[in-house]
Amino acid sequence: MKFPLPIDYFQCPTLSVGETNKFKAQAKDNVTSLVSTAVLRGGSVAWVLLSDETELKIYKATDRLRGLSMYISRSTVVGTLDEVVDVFQTHTTELIKDCKRRVGKDLLDVATLYDFNPPHETSTINNVGIIYAAMKSPPFVADRDSVMLECRSPFQDKSRRGWCRSLISVEVEGCPPFPGMVRAHQYGSGHLFLESTRRGYVELSYISHVDYGAVVPIWIEDMANKKRCRNLITIDRCLRENRLRQGQFLTKVPMAPGASLDSFRYCFLCTKPFRLFRKKSFCCKCGQVS
Numbered sequence: 001m002k003f004p005l006p007i008d009y010f011q012c013p014t015l016s017v018g019e020t021n022k023f024k025a026q027a028k029d030n031v032t033s034l035v036s037t038a039v040l041r042g043g044s045v046a047w048v049l050l051s052d053e054t055e056l057k058i059y060k061a062t063d064r065l066r067g068l069s070m071y072i073s074r075s076t077v078v079g080t081l082d083e084v085v086d087v088f089q090t091h092t093t094e095l096i097k098d099c100k101r102r103v104g105k106d107l108l109d110v111a112t113l114y115d116f117n118p119p120h121e122t123s124t125i126n127n128v129g130i131i132y133a134a135m136k137s138p139p140f141v142a143d144r145d146s147v148m149l150e151c152r153s154p155f156q157d158k159s160r161r162g163w164c165r166s167l168i169s170v171e172v173e174g175c176p177p178f179p180g181m182v183r184a185h186q187y188g189s190g191h192l193f194l195e196s197t198r199r200g201y202v203e204l205s206y207i208s209h210v211d212y213g214a215v216v217p218i219w220i221e222d223m224a225n226k227k228r229c230r231n232l233i234t235i236d237r238c239l240r241e242n243r244l245r246q247g248q249f250l251t252k253v254p255m256a257p258g259a260s261l262d263s264f265r266y267c268f269l270c271t272k273p274f275r276l277f278r279k280k281s282f283c284c285k286c287g288q289v290s
Contacts (some may be wrong), residue, residue: 001178003109003134007093010132012113012163012174020116023170027128027151030188033153037264038072038192038205047072051226055233058226060069061283063209068185069221071208073229074096077236084193085163086169087238096131103234106227109144113175131167132175135184144184144212147175164193185211191232206232264289 015023036044040059047059057076063070087103089095093112100110108267114130127150134145148167155162169186177183208225216224264280266273267289274280280289 001134001180004097005111007111010111011185012172012173015129015172023114023130023149024116026170027166028153030149030151031151031155031164034164034166034188034190034192035162037070037159037188037207040072040074041085045070050179050222053230055236056230057152058229060222063187066211066275067227068187068209068211069218072224073206073232075204075232075236076196076198076201078200078238079239080200080243081083081161081163081193081195081276082203083242084202084204084235086234086242088165088191102238103231105231105234108136110134113147113172123190124152124276130170134181136176137219138215141216141220141224142182142214143179145178145181146174146184146186146210148186149157153160157194160195160197162192164192166189168189183212184213204235206230238247238261 029118039045040047045061045063049057050060050071056073058073061070061072073180074178088099092115093110096112098111100107104110109132111132113132114129116130129150131150132146132147134143136157137143145168146167149170151164151166153164153166155164166188167186167190168188169184185208189207189209192207194203194205196203198233206229210225212221255285264274
């Protein structure tokens with residue numbers, strides 16, 4: 001199977017009102033479950049630190065009922081909850097593909113199969129739908145794909161606002177397993193974002209709770225999930241990019257009359273002196289020279 005697939009590749013049959021309502025109810029339950037799972041201490045899951053890295057921490061736990069490993073990554077970034085939610089506008093195939101390009105580097109392709117929101121509903125904060133996703137695997141391991149019920153919903157943690165994107169596998173007609181792909185089963189994965197107790201910051205979490213559909217060595221499973229969990233830090237880059245898009249570009253360097261780039265002796269970013277063969281440049285946003 002060659003990815004990405006054409007936008008109109010999937011032709012799924014219309015669901016009945018009863019089926020739609022069932023999926024909506026399940027989506028609501030999934031959000032509640034994911035919020036509970038994300039509690040690191042004293043929650044429903046016994047998380048153990050797996051990796052303490054510069055920009056995030058990764059924890060691991062065991063789902064004893066299914067014999068699966070679970071992973072969660074946690075990071076804190078400068079920003080607002082609304083800014084983070086804006087990055088995850090995925091209610092159409094075009095938007096979900098753009099989101100995949102920015103924060104889903106491990107995905108081969110994504111597509112919206114069903115959107116359960118009324119045609120007049122324009123909110124990107126609270127949405128329910130079914131999506132298809134094809135995921136890259138480590139070398140010598142077959143790629144995986146999943147059909148998932150997606151719910152994007154706000155939640156409240158005492159006085160702090162939060163927002164969740166939950167994913168759980170479902171079966172629908174019109175999207176059978178593809179040749180060469182192994183169908184993975186999501187038991188409750190997704191993103192959670194919560195306003196930090198520190199003003200001007202947001203807590204980011206990503207949970208991976210997946211049955212990959214085959215026996216995989218622990219070290220490969222850890223490697224694949226740690227890589228997927230590290231995608232969380234790309235959200236910070238997206239926030240910075242979005243802020244830069246909102247400002248005005250400078251048309252020239254804001255320097256004093258008669259001054260030139262030669263008058264700048266130190267890099268604004270690292271404060272090191274410029275050497276003979278280093279080319280100087282100025283930022284079209286802030287006007288500083290580096």
